[in-house]
Amino acid sequence: MSHEQSRQVLLARRPEGWPEHDDFEPVTRDLPELGEGEVRVANEFVSVDPYMRGKMDDRESYTPPYALGEPLTGAAVGRVVASRHPELSEGTLVLHQQGWRDAAQGRGEEFRAVPEVPDVPTSAYLGVLGGTGLTAYVGLLDIARMQPGETVFVSAAAGAVGSVVGQIARVKGAGRVVGSAGSPEKVRTLTERYGFDAGFDHHDGPAADRLAEVAPDGVDVYFDNVGGEQLEAAIGALNRYGRVACCGAISAYNATEPPLGPRNLGRVVTHSLTLRGFIVSDHLDRQPDFLEEMGPWLREGRVRAEETVVDGVEHLVDAFLVLLRGANTGKMVVRVG
Structure with a gap:
């Protein structure tokens, strides 16, 4: 050609x-x-x-x-x-x-x-070696400041960013990693392929109820790709000093009317929560550190692409x-x- x-x-x-x-x-x-x-x-x-x-x-x-x-x-x-x-x-x-x-x-x-x-x-x-992987890395470790032993909830967890977030959380020592996905098959993928401890299909009922089932002791970090009902559910489940990395709002991208915001924002005050949005292009200085860690994780099979x-x-x-x-x-x- x-x-x-x-x-x-x-x-x-x-x-x-x-x-x-x-x-x-x-x-x-x-x-x-x-x-x-x-x-x-x-x-x-x-x-x-x-x-x-x-x-x-x-x-x-x-x-x-x-x-x-x-x-x-x-x-x-x-x-x-x-x-x-x-x-x-x-x-x-x-x-x-x-x-x-x-x-x-x-x-x-x-x-x-x-x-x-x-x-x-x-x-x-x-x-995984590009903007998708860097978004997951920066959002989880820099924006949400995940610490070993914490419980992490990821929405759209079988997607490009979410699947990497969950795997990095596991590599970095999270105590429990749970995620939401859009079908029973994807939920099985979370646990069987990506190392999540549990997951739920967001079509199966109120997100708050499903999240309580897979994270009965609450959530310390929420990586938000969806917004809407799942963000509200996460705010309701976050433990004191919990953090949210706001990466996307897929649930509203095709809406013709502005979606209602979470109805429980009062918990941000009462539980000293942090919600922080980010754009990965503002964090390109982290790319060398990201590649230095992600390369070996891929070669060792600790992260799947x-x-x-x-x-x-x-x-x-x-x-x-x-x-x-x-x-x-x-x-x-x-x-x-």
Whole structure:
């Protein structure tokens, strides 16, 4: 393949509620000749993530929204196939933010060379070795300040970030690790594959009741990927001086009306609780420490890099839509080809 063209996905219109196929437009565009200092990259894997839903709305957030009629962006990993940059030769594996396409091109500074880890797929740089893993690491250890012996509750625990949070908690000596997931099969995955002590299906009844069953002595740390009812349940279960790392609010991403906030915020005062949100890009200084620890954990099998892989750039939209419905286990990636 010459890679002189790029198959891309544009945002055709802003979704109202749950996104649909008609909100997106696949196109093929010719790539211009390389300029001085530029590279062209054939993507191998492209990431789809829940946060991308928020960027499809025209509202203020921590990053600008996607522009209508322009290609969507996100993390991708691929190889340089043409280069006019002195430090990025052909064949170099790079990580970058020009996802939602099969070929990317731009200034060399937009692409970061990464080493190839033996026996680890390159897609790991979109998951456990990338922003997903760093989010779990920073949120659990820096934001929530988990200590050995504590009880940790993780929502969306079978997802990309949540599955890594639970495994890091176990490695770092948590006394008990529990999680919520969206099906009985995923709950079994938590305990059989990721080392959680227990889990519950959030469809099985009030989250507060289910959480009390799996964490009868309360919770010290809650890693929140969901918000809504599960955040309220966690606040109700937190022990004195409990901490919450607020990472996401999946339950509200497709809401057409503002969701009601937790009704028990008075416990934040009476139990001296801490709720703190974070954006992983504010903590990139922790990446060297993260990689120094995560590399050996992966090689030793103490952390498993779980992925759901969808084949073909033509199925990017499909992968994103089923991701929002919770159809993935671990990190959702699209293999370009």
